[in-house]
Amino acid sequence: MEQLTVKTADTSYPVYIGKGVLNKAPELLHTLLEDKSRALIITDTNVGELYGTKLKNILGRVLPVSITAVPDGEASKSMSSYEKLLSVCIEEGLDRQSVIFALGGGVIGDLAGFTAATYMRGIPFVQVPTTLLAHDSSVGGKTGINHSLGKNLIGAFHQPSAVLYDTDTLSTLPDKEWRSGFAEMIKHAYIQDPEFLMWLKKNVRTTEDIKKDTIRQFLKRSIAIKADIVKEDEKESGIRAFLNFGHTLGHSIEKSSGYGQITHGEAVAAGMLFAMRLSNEIWISSWDINQERDWFKSLGYPIEAPSHYSAQLLIDAMKKDKKASAGKIKFVLVKEPGRPLLNTIDEKLLFDLLAKEQRGNTVYD
Numbered sequence: 001m002e003q004l005t006v007k008t009a010d011t012s013y014p015v016y017i018g019k020g021v022l023n024k025a026p027e028l029l030h031t032l033l034e035d036k037s038r039a040l041i042i043t044d045t046n047v048g049e050l051y052g053t054k055l056k057n058i059l060g061r062v063l064p065v066s067i068t069a070v071p072d073g074e075a076s077k078s079m080s081s082y083e084k085l086l087s088v089c090i091e092e093g094l095d096r097q098s099v100i101f102a103l104g105g106g107v108i109g110d111l112a113g114f115t116a117a118t119y120m121r122g123i124p125f126v127q128v129p130t131t132l133l134a135h136d137s138s139v140g141g142k143t144g145i146n147h148s149l150g151k152n153l154i155g156a157f158h159q160p161s162a163v164l165y166d167t168d169t170l171s172t173l174p175d176k177e178w179r180s181g182f183a184e185m186i187k188h189a190y191i192q193d194p195e196f197l198m199w200l201k202k203n204v205r206t207t208e209d210i211k212k213d214t215i216r217q218f219l220k221r222s223i224a225i226k227a228d229i230v231k232e233d234e235k236e237s238g239i240r241a242f243l244n245f246g247h248t249l250g251h252s253i254e255k256s257s258g259y260g261q262i263t264h265g266e267a268v269a270a271g272m273l274f275a276m277r278l279s280n281e282i283w284i285s286s287w288d289i290n291q292e293r294d295w296f297k298s299l300g301y302p303i304e305a306p307s308h309y310s311a312q313l314l315i316d317a318m319k320k321d322k323k324a325s326a327g328k329i330k331f332v333l334v335k336e337p338g339r340p341l342l343n344t345i346d347e348k349l350l351f352d353l354l355a356k357e358q359r360g361n362t363v364y365d
Ligand SMILES: NC(=O)c1ccc[n+]([C@@H]2O[C@H](COP(=O)([O-])OP(=O)(O)OC[C@H]3O[C@@H](n4cnc5c(N)ncnc54)[C@H](O)[C@@H]3O)[C@@H](O)[C@H]2O)c1
Pocket: 044, 045, 046, 047, 050, 072, 073, 074, 077, 104, 105, 106, 107, 108, 110, 130, 131, 132, 133, 134, 136, 137, 138, 139, 140, 141, 142, 143, 152, 169, 170, 171, 172, 173, 174, 177, 180, 181, 184, 263, 264, 265
């Protein structure tokens, strides 16, 4: 088992990563659980079926536990699921001495975390990630839900008390979810760690490569990159915004296509490629877009800017992005691996480049 610590100005918490971590939950969480009145596991229907009873039985050894499941998928990061979960908290008698366990991927982490952040003005929660993507989402304390007008627009910073990442749970993950999660790992490498990026480019060429045990070793490295950024800038007043590389267009694609129609990672992958195009446009920087596209293509990511939504629709969605200010669209661009910058982008340039990509007549070299 690997362990690292996430530190912020007000708190610090452990991240346990490895095979069989769940079985050790009562021991690993002894200090947290010893004075708790009860636990509520929040999960989704898929994950609940696979691992819900297991976690309930394990925690049941040390405190009363109940479990509730929302339908799986992005559509559950909604006002209505959130309200239902608050009702469950009340009906199950959760008090300020209670603890919520978020068992699932990033959707559950964000939704259950936001429930914990706001129920009785905030109770503790533990992240129990079960997707590759959730190596990113379970760390850093961003919790929230979507609004029909934009993604993640309602939320709170609420750090978990611990993260239990049992890599055995990844064995049941469908291929498209491995791909989705790998996009966030690539993102960490692009913005912060050129050496890691080189290793990934050399050794991970297909979805099968993502699933190999070597990737599990690199989970710790990717989480450490995120933890370092969160330590410096917990509330995203500076460098934490770099973690949004690929997300300005990515979020806009997710929103425009209808939440859950495309995985978060696929949307982010398309967004990162587009951001590299934009970087070349602005600085004549060094990205060999054809080479990047080939890598993304071999991994199974969509490599074209989506053509079924108008450039204007995507831009309108970007204006509602949290990074936008005074209606100006901001993009995280990466000049070269390890050198991210947050830039305000001229709307006309954005429109022209998106439209050009959509017509499929982009010249890449
Ligand atoms: N808070 C943050 O810092 C942060 C960072 C990145 C992404 N996110 C959010 O994370 C969300 C995406 O998370 P995700 O990709 O994990 O999606 P997800 O939670 O919807 O999980 C993807 C699918 O995999 C299934 N699943 C989960 N674990 C499984 C397992 N072990 N075996 C089989 N099936 C399993 C789920 O039921 C679901 O159908 C997005 O809403 C995104 O905005 C948040």
